Amino acid sequence: MSRRLVPPSAERRPDRPGPGPVPPSVLRSLDLAVLRRIESLIPGEHLTLQVGGGTELAMIRPYRPGDDVRHIDWNVTARMREPHVRVHVGERALTAWLLLDVSASMTFGTADRRKADVAEGVALAIGHVATRRGNRLGVVTAGAGTQRVLRPRQGRLGLLGLLGELRTEPEADGAGATSLGAALRRMAGASRQRGLIVIVSDFRGPPDWEEPLRALRARHGVLAVEVRDPRELELPSVGDLWVVDPETGQQLVVNTSRRRVRRRFAEAARAERDQVTAALRRSGSDHLVLSTQGDWLRDLAGYLRRAHVLRRGTAPSPSTVGAGAPRPAEEAAS
Secondary structure: OOOOOOOOOOOOEOOEOOOOOOOHHHHHHHHHHHHHHHHHHOOOOOEEEEEEOOOEEEEEEEOOOOOOHHHEOHHHHHHHOOOEEEEEEEEOOOEEEEEEEOOHHHHOOOOOOOHHHHHHHHHHHHHHHHOOOOOEEEEEEEOOOOOOEEEEEEHHHHHHHHHHHHOOOOOOOOOOOOOHHHHHHHHHHHOOOOOEEEEEEOOOOOOOOHHHHHHHHOOOEEEEEEEEOHHHOOOOOOOEEEEEOOOOOOEEEEEOOOHHHHHHHHHHHHHHHHHHHHHHHHHOOEEEEEEOOOOHHHHHHHHHHHHHHOOOOOOOOOOOOOOOOHHHHHHHHO
16 A cells, blocks of 8 residues: 655744735635636647647548547438547647745745745645646756755656655755856756746845746746745844855855935835846746735735736836845945
8 A cells, every 4th residue: 555645744834934824715716817827828729730639620631540439520420321420629738937045035024924924825835726727837946055956747746746846945045146048048958847936035145047047938838926025125224234145155244223324224125126027028038026025825826816917028016025135234334
């Protein structure tokens, strides 16, 4: 008797609250929205030209020995007085890839949850939809340490692989800078069949990802989900504050009592995020911003439901989003 594979349950603590409830009813409502979004993202049709088992009729032809008798069209058979079978256009199973940022910067969070918790919820929601109807899901993790590539698998196996990766905590502080571009190039080498790419990251670290992302977008539909924290865009007035880059360990002390420092930090942080938005737009990717504050699931569902009427390549205006990395702090303190 085979044992049922179940990934270890995630540890939930006040400092690791998780994504919050993701009701099955919401996942079912996301299903149609995601499929519509896929149709608008992926270049070309989602149907192959070969004939096979599908829902769209290709032709009706005379019966041949070996044909499946379940495909006999009895109305045509009665009219023609000869057995005829229905031949359908073969449907291609969708292959979706999820690039999950597991770098140390994803552990940051000052609102309802950490960025890693929001990323986990998004991955779970996309994963449930992407493994239905025979579709396949592959997972690539991006971090400073060993990076994983899970080949696409169907149904429960694909979802189990994703859940196993989600149970792994992001890297510890000081692990080093993450090359998102290197992870995208690995994904490009593995994703030979045209499909959907979903990137869940805070897009911090070396800006080496635009060109590989542009190359992926030439063949695949790409949805970039950027996760932010409110404290990443503005500093509170709390006196001297040590700001630490979680990936490199670099530290900087900032006097947040000075209004000029807080203003310069906010300007630098906003300019940095604007550069990310512009680069994603240039690559042709769809861009969704989610925050650690508020209901990320409602924002994700709302975006997917209305995105099919938006012009491809436009980015929704972020409302409650932010930043706290040392680069804007360095500009503010100088």
